[in-house]
Amino acid sequence: MSTDPQMTAERVRGPVIQVRGLAKAYKELHVLRGVDVEVARGSIFALLGSNGAGKTTVVRILSTLLKPDAGTATVNGFDVATQAARVRESISLTGQFAAVDEILSGRENLVLVARLRHLRDPGGIADELLARFALTDAGTRRVSTYSGGMRRRLDIAMSLIGDPPVIFLDEPTTGLDPQARLEVWQAVRELARQGTTVLLTTQYLDEAEQLADRIAILHQGRIIANGTLPELKRLLPPAKVEYVEKQPTLEDVFLAIVGDDGTDSTAGAASPAGTKNRGTR
Amino acid sequence: MTKHFVSDTLVLLGRSLRHISRSPDTIITTAIMPIAFMLLFVYVFGGAIRTGSDRYVNYLLPGILLITVASGISYTAFRLFLDMKGGIFERFQSMPVARSSVLWAHVLTSLVANLISLVLVVLVALGMGFRSGAGVAQWLAVAGIMMLFTLALTWLAVIPGLTAKSVDGASAFSYPLIFLPFVSSAFVPTESMPGPVRAFAENQPVTSIANTIRDLFAQQQVGGDIWIALAWCVGLLVVAYGAAMAVYHRRTG
Numbered sequence: 001m002s003t004d005p006q007m008t009a010e011r012v013r014g015p016v017i018q019v020r021g022l023a024k025a026y027k028e029l030h031v032l033r034g035v036d037v038e039v040a041r042g043s044i045f046a047l048l049g050s051n052g053a054g055k056t057t058v059v060r061i062l063s064t065l066l067k068p069d070a071g072t073a074t075v076n077g078f079d080v081a082t083q084a085a086r087v088r089e090s091i092s093l094t095g096q097f098a099a100v101d102e103i104l105s106g107r108e109n110l111v112l113v114a115r116l117r118h119l120r121d122p123g124g125i126a127d128e129l130l131a132r133f134a135l136t137d138a139g140t141r142r143v144s145t146y147s148g149g150m151r152r153r154l155d156i157a158m159s160l161i162g163d164p165p166v167i168f169l170d171e172p173t174t175g176l177d178p179q180a181r182l183e184v185w186q187a188v189r190e191l192a193r194q195g196t197t198v199l200l201t202t203q204y205l206d207e208a209e210q211l212a213d214r215i216a217i218l219h220q221g222r223i224i225a226n227g228t229l230p231e232l233k234r235l236l237p238p239a240k241v242e243y244v245e246k247q248p249t250l251e252d253v254f255l256a257i258v259g260d261d262g263t264d265s266t267a268g269a270a271s272p273a274g275t276k277n278r279g280t281r
Numbered sequence: 282m283t284k285h286f287v288s289d290t291l292v293l294l295g296r297s298l299r300h301i302s303r304s305p306d307t308i309i310t311t312a313i314m315p316i317a318f319m320l321l322f323v324y325v326f327g328g329a330i331r332t333g334s335d336r337y338v339n340y341l342l343p344g345i346l347l348i349t350v351a352s353g354i355s356y357t358a359f360r361l362f363l364d365m366k367g368g369i370f371e372r373f374q375s376m377p378v379a380r381s382s383v384l385w386a387h388v389l390t391s392l393v394a395n396l397i398s399l400v401l402v403v404l405v406a407l408g409m410g411f412r413s414g415a416g417v418a419q420w421l422a423v424a425g426i427m428m429l430f431t432l433a434l435t436w437l438a439v440i441p442g443l444t445a446k447s448v449d450g451a452s453a454f455s456y457p458l459i460f461l462p463f464v465s466s467a468f469v470p471t472e473s474m475p476g477p478v479r480a481f482a483e484n485q486p487v488t489s490i491a492n493t494i495r496d497l498f499a500q501q502q503v504g505g506d507i508w509i510a511l512a513w514c515v516g517l518l519v520v521a522y523g524a525a526m527a528v529y530h531r532r533t534g
Contacts, residue, residue: 063375085377093375099368103300115292116378118285
């Protein structure tokens with residue numbers, strides 16, 4: 001994966017994602033009521049909100065799948081409404097449900113995406129990503145035989161093909177078990193380490209806490225808070241903080257009993273803080 | 282974007298064809314119902330049907346071929362629905378892929394799959410005594426009409442594939458199409474039908490298409506039926522394509 005993030009940064013200055021006054025309604029239902037957000041290049045940005053807060057709508061607009069009623073959005077310097085084709089060359093979307101082809105093998109899925117991105121040596125790209133996401137052994141198996149975590153890893157691997165400077169992850173860990181969730185977190189950290197900008201949506205407070213450089217809280221179609229974790233912590237009511245702190249403890253217990261924390265998924269990624277029983281290898 | 286239309290379509294066509302090669306049951310089940318109808322009509326009802334031709338299977342085959350396509354295209358709606366539902370459709374839409382390539386790949390896959398099913402049905406018909414003295418030109422004409430008919434019905438199938446809320450909804454639309462041949466000249470000559478039914482039967486697309494194919498197989502002069510048949514196929518193709526594209530653009534923005 002060869003894109004130099006510094007070079008990309010010089011090509012387009014300023015925030016890689018800029019959203020101004022974004023509004024979207026489905027008939028009477030006002031999903032977005034004026035969203036303003038900026039995401040710095042190379043950062044992990046979490047859009048936090050409960051179900052129905054409008055997170056997916058934001059991601060769908062940014063990835064050119066949906067047109068806003070009002071407001072503007074640019075990704076990598078391109079307007080999502082008027083330069084949709086250029087935006088699509090700059091992004092990758094990993095939706096809420098793993099967008100993988102069940103009937104094809106993992107390797108065939110990767111080759112398919114590499115071909116559709118018109119890259120040279122699709123087979124070599126596929127093999128490299130299989131290795132990076134610990135899927136080499138499963139590479140020739142049909143995806144329908146994969147576990148939820150493997151499917152997600154493949155899904156994210158497919159999103160990395162062609163080195164898009166911006167990646168959208170829409171609720172990447174919803175429905176995953178704790179091990180699979182850690183695998184995904186490691187993959188996301190790996191991405192950011194290589195300079196990719198990641199915008200992820202989540203309804204899990206601890207996920208935003210673990211991964212994000214900056215967190216925005218989307219509530220009833222508006223951004224009601226936006227800042228780094230320490231900034232936001234001062235805003236959150238204590239009851240909520242207690243809930244957040246409790247959850248990893250149960251996870252620690254679970255992982256300690258099960259005896260597997262997913263460290264063998266992606267080599268060289270940083271360990272998630274807050275999970276203490278590392279060292280299965 | 283559009284400069285990649287052909288290569289993108291071919292890549293996606295390869296994907297769909299791989300699906301079919303891994304679940305050949307979709308082709309078998311497409312062929313089974315028409316073959317069952319053919320067995321039923323030739324060996325059970327056929328003895329009592331007077332068609333004027335010496336072998337009933339010769340009379341019957343064109344209608345059976347149309348039923349084969351009508352049942353085969355529901356798999357296009359099914360596969361498209363699964364792509365929409367599974368999220369891979371949105372993945373393609375958010376990538377720098379030529380926009381209509383995704384639909385064209387499914388449509389071309391339908392042509393290939395239906396062609397294989399049709400060949401299977403013709404082989405079974407040959408085993409049941411179907412004979413034709415048709416030459417290469419006539420066979421090509423039959424193949425051409427069947428491909429045009431498949432293309433038209435496949436674009437029709439794209440609409441439920443894009444809009445259906447459930448798997449059942451995606452494939453149920455084809456049932457009326459499968460039964461349309463029963464009220465046509467496909468199984469019995471229309472002369473035996475009572476007035477209003479006969480009027481419907483003689484003026485719906487299946488009759489002119491079935492008559493044209495029958496004439497081609499029998500090496501008879503094709504009458505005005507072929508123009509009516511082609512008009513139906515092209516008209517349906519234009520309307521279905523336009524409607525499918527309109528739905529597609531409304532769905533994908």
